[in-house]
Amino acid sequence: VAREHVHYFGAGPAPLPTDVLEQASRALLNYKDKGIGLCEISHRSPDANEILANTKAALANLLDIPDDYEILFLQGGGSGEFSAVVYNLVSIWVEKRRARAEKELGHVSQDKVLERLRKEVEDELKLDYLVTGSWSLKASQEAARLVGAQHVNVALDARDANHGKFGRIPPESEWRLTPRKQNGGAALAYFCDNETVDGVEFPFFPQSLEGDDAAPVVADMSSNFISRKVDARKYAVIFGGAQKNIGNTGITIVIVRKSLLPPVSKYASADLLRALNLPVGPVVLDWPTIAKNNSLYNTLPIFDVWVAGQVMSGLVQTYGVKKISGQEEISNEKAKMIYKTLDKYPDVYSVVPDKSVRSRMNICFRVGGGDAEKEKGFLAGAEKMGLLGLKGHRSVGGIRASNYNAVSVEGAEKLVAYLEDYAEKA
Numbered sequence: 001v002a003r004e005h006v007h008y009f010g011a012g013p014a015p016l017p018t019d020v021l022e023q024a025s026r027a028l029l030n031y032k033d034k035g036i037g038l039c040e041i042s043h044r045s046p047d048a049n050e051i052l053a054n055t056k057a058a059l060a061n062l063l064d065i066p067d068d069y070e071i072l073f074l075q076g077g078g079s080g081e082f083s084a085v086v087y088n089l090v091s092i093w094v095e096k097r098r099a100r101a102e103k104e105l106g107h108v109s110q111d112k113v114l115e116r117l118r119k120e121v122e123d124e125l126k127l128d129y130l131v132t133g134s135w136s137l138k139a140s141q142e143a144a145r146l147v148g149a150q151h152v153n154v155a156l157d158a159r160d161a162n163h164g165k166f167g168r169i170p171p172e173s174e175w176r177l178t179p180r181k182q183n184g185g186a187a188l189a190y191f192c193d194n195e196t197v198d199g200v201e202f203p204f205f206p207q208s209l210e211g212d213d214a215a216p217v218v219a220d221m222s223s224n225f226i227s228r229k230v231d232a233r234k235y236a237v238i239f240g241g242a243q244k245n246i247g248n249t250g251i252t253i254v255i256v257r258k259s260l261l262p263p264v265s266k267y268a269s270a271d272l273l274r275a276l277n278l279p280v281g282p283v284v285l286d287w288p289t290i291a292k293n294n295s296l297y298n299t300l301p302i303f304d305v306w307v308a309g310q311v312m313s314g315l316v317q318t319y320g321v322k323k324i325s326g327q328e329e330i331s332n333e334k335a336k337m338i339y340k341t342l343d344k345y346p347d348v349y350s351v352v353p354d355k356s357v358r359s360r361m362n363i364c365f366r367v368g369g370g371d372a373e374k375e376k377g378f379l380a381g382a383e384k385m386g387l388l389g390l391k392g393h394r395s396v397g398g399i400r401a402s403n404y405n406a407v408s409v410e411g412a413e414k415l416v417a418y419l420e421d422y423a424e425k426a
């Protein structure tokens with residue numbers, strides 16, 4: 001089957017622009033006519049450094065990331081960062097408490113400091129999670145695995161009480177965030193901006209996470225990265241795997257406020273963390289180490305960085321510097337036309353999440369009220385039309401049309417035409 005006859009709506013890995021793939025195939029074989037391919041050159045070579053710098057610049061240009069933020073490239077996927085945010089931000093929290101204890105207790109033995117810290121950790125260490133779907137649930141479970149469930153405050157569990165399903169974001173007045181404190185409240189406040197499995201997207205930045213005294217805000221943007229404008233300053237950390245909107249699998253991008261990195265923020269020593277029964281993270285997830293080494297602490301898959309750079313520079317070229325709004329408009333337009341068609345046939349289709357939180361990126365719906373045979377038939381018919389990757393996540397079933405940046409308007413229109421056709425015949 002020729003590539004141009006297929007429109008792929010898979011949730012990730014996801015399609016990439018064809019021109020980037022064509023260039024990639026050449027770069028794999030022979031990069032810049034040097035007689036050697038991109039997967040074969042050193043990650044410390046001048047070429048690799050140039051690729052890294054260009055990719056960083058393209059992302060900063062596109063999302064208008066201020067200078068006081070660092071862009072890091074890591075491996076380990078979005079899931080790796082579920083752990084990394086805990087290791088790094090708990091370490092900062094502990095070190096702040098240690099410094100305060102030393103200052104307040106004056107010249108006392110280290111045992112006394114430790115005693116106080118043990119109590120503070122026991123009573124006050126909290127990590128706030130807004131659980132609005134399967135991925136934030138997983139992130140909160142990872143935090144509980146690492147530091148103990150007693151330290152994880154699920155400030156919001158959006159599962160519906162009857163069926164345990166996700167699909168809404170209750171009002172902020174119902175959230176139970178750890179109270180702010182002058183000397184530091186929660187070690188972090190975490191949310192997943194777009195829940196890939198459940199099709200739930202935050203329509204805007206939560207007001208209750210704003211403010212200088214708020215906990216460091218961490219957002220997982222794995223599945224809606226570079227699809228809309230983001231005010232980076234509201235976040236301490238934004239992260240996401242590249243394999244949906246940005247590039248191919250293999251790199252995770254972390255945008256972190258520089259004040260969370262040394263020398264401004266100090267991290268607790270491994271000895272102190274061990275003494276407090278808190279986890280010591282692997283060095284490859286340690287943001288200060290990665291930042292200090294310009295993401296080249298260990299071998300970085302530079303080909304993956306190059307692909308991401310090509311995709312993002314392409315968007316900068318198309319829409320202009322600081323103009324992700326161009327891509328945002330197209331994403332919104334495609335999502336709108338698909339939802340509109342689904343809503344037009346309420347007897348045939350039912351969108352899973354509540355209207356107020358419908359994802360622009362992962363459009364989750366049921367056919368015939370979730371009838372297994374009907375959904376199978378729907379998918380088979382779609383496949384015949386070259387519309388692939390529409391099966392919902394195995395944990396929730398149903399249909400999911402992922403509408404990432406590389407899904408063309410033409411692809412969305414073809415899906416709409418099929419939705420119409422199927423509904424008319426149903």
Ligand code: PLP
Pocket residue numbers: 012076077078079080135192194195196197220221222223241
């Ligand atoms: N977060 C979100 C929102 C995701 O959609 C995914 C994967 O689909 C992940 C995290 C996990 O990413 P990875 O598979 O790269 O670990």
